[in-house]
Amino acid sequence: MLILYSTVTRLAYTINEKYYGGIHYVWCAPEKALDPNLPTNAVSSDPWYIYRQFANAVKTHDKHDEYIKNNRAGIIRGAAARLGVGMIDEDQKNEIEELVNMAETPLFAPRFMVIPYVPVKDLVEKVPLQKKASPVSEEFIIGNLPRNQFDIWEWIT
Amino acid sequence: MMHFEEILDKLPRSVAIEVIYLVSHELTLGTPSPLSANIKSSALSSAGHIQARRKAKRIIKLIEGQKSKKLSEFTSKERSAVTNELDDYLRKYTSHGEDVRRRAIAALKEINSIAI
Numbered sequence: 001m002l003i004l005y006s007t008v009t010r011l012a013y014t015i016n017e018k019y020y021g022g023i024h025y026v027w028c029a030p031e032k033a034l035d036p037n038l039p040t041n042a043v044s045s046d047p048w049y050i051y052r053q054f055a056n057a058v059k060t061h062d063k064h065d066e067y068i069k070n071n072r073a074g075i076i077r078g079a080a081a082r083l084g085v086g087m088i089d090e091d092q093k094n095e096i097e098e099l100v101n102m103a104e105t106p107l108f109a110p111r112f113m114v115i116p117y118v119p120v121k122d123l124v125e126k127v128p129l130q131k132k133a134s135p136v137s138e139e140f141i142i143g144n145l146p147r148n149q150f151d152i153w154e155w156i157t
Numbered sequence: 158m159m160h161f162e163e164i165l166d167k168l169p170r171s172v173a174i175e176v177i178y179l180v181s182h183e184l185t186l187g188t189p190s191p192l193s194a195n196i197k198s199s200a201l202s203s204a205g206h207i208q209a210r211r212k213a214k215r216i217i218k219l220i221e222g223q224k225s226k227k228l229s230e231f232t233s234k235e236r237s238a239v240t241n242e243l244d245d246y247l248r249k250y251t252s253h254g255e256d257v258r259r260r261a262i263a264a265l266k267e268i269n270s271i272a273i
Contacts, residue, residue: 010268010273011268013273014268014271014273015268017271018264018267018268050186064237064241066184066185066233066236066237066240067185069181069185069240069241069243069244070181070182070184070185070186070240072244072247073174073177073178073181073182073243073244073247074178074182076174076178076247076251077174077175077178077198077200080171080174080175080198080200081198081199081200082199083200084198084199084200084201085199091257091260094253094257095257095260095261095264096261097251097253098251098252098253098257098258098260098261099261099262099264099265099268100251101247101248101251101252102258102261102262102265103265107268107269111273127194127196139194141196152273
């Protein structure tokens with residue numbers, strides 16, 4: 001495995017940078033297999049699919065898009081978790097919750113994260129097989145990924 | 158209306174937020190998900206985590222029962238109706254008055270100005 005990929009929204013990315021000192025919580029997937037006979041990930045762990053969903057929501061100014069609502073819930077959950085480990089204080093957590101509720105659709109524009117695997121391999125947690133809904137899905141979590149360990153780009157559609 | 162308040166209103170705030178997140182994720186992306194993967198949030202104790210998972214499953218069962226079909230068979234309109242309600246609850250649990258709102262507006266301006 002050479003590279004892990006993930007999709008992040010502008011809002012989530014900038015909150016990670018501003019409030020968590022450039023530490024990012026990332027669900028990611030490896031590069032797609034070139035062999036068409038090999039299984040592919042479910043959509044929930046397919047960064048390319050997720051990117052397109054967010055891009056479409058932003059393009060159509062869809063305030064009620066499911067992915068945007070889910071992203072709001074995810075960021076708010078993340079703030080509670082970061083409070084739980086003492087990374088932020090209660091005031092900062094409240095501020096994040098409030099700003100997430102007020103954020104407009106353009107802040108949910110997606111960005112693609114490209115994470116070279118070798119330098120971060122010790123930070124990567126594989127979701128255990130028995131806990132996965134699909135045994136063929138390849139998905140990983142990096143709970144504390146420093147900004148200097150990945151690149152970020154926008155895919156102009 | 159799904160009447161989630163009967164389930165959510167009795168829960169501690171942090172557990173209710175986790176339940177909303179778990180159900181919302183399930184509705185948007187399906188599995189694999191934090192619910193199926195059983196990934197604990199550090200915001201919760203083990204007991205809180207178990208309670209959140211149990212309540213999330215209960216809500217999913219309630220939703221499926223009301224529509225007489227599996228979550229995966231929901232139309233986008235049906236998904237949207239449920240996630241709108243969940244979104245309303247999330248706002249209820251995460252609104253913090255004028256002072257915090259002023260700080261959040263300032264932070265949003267800053268975030269908006271950052272080009273990435």
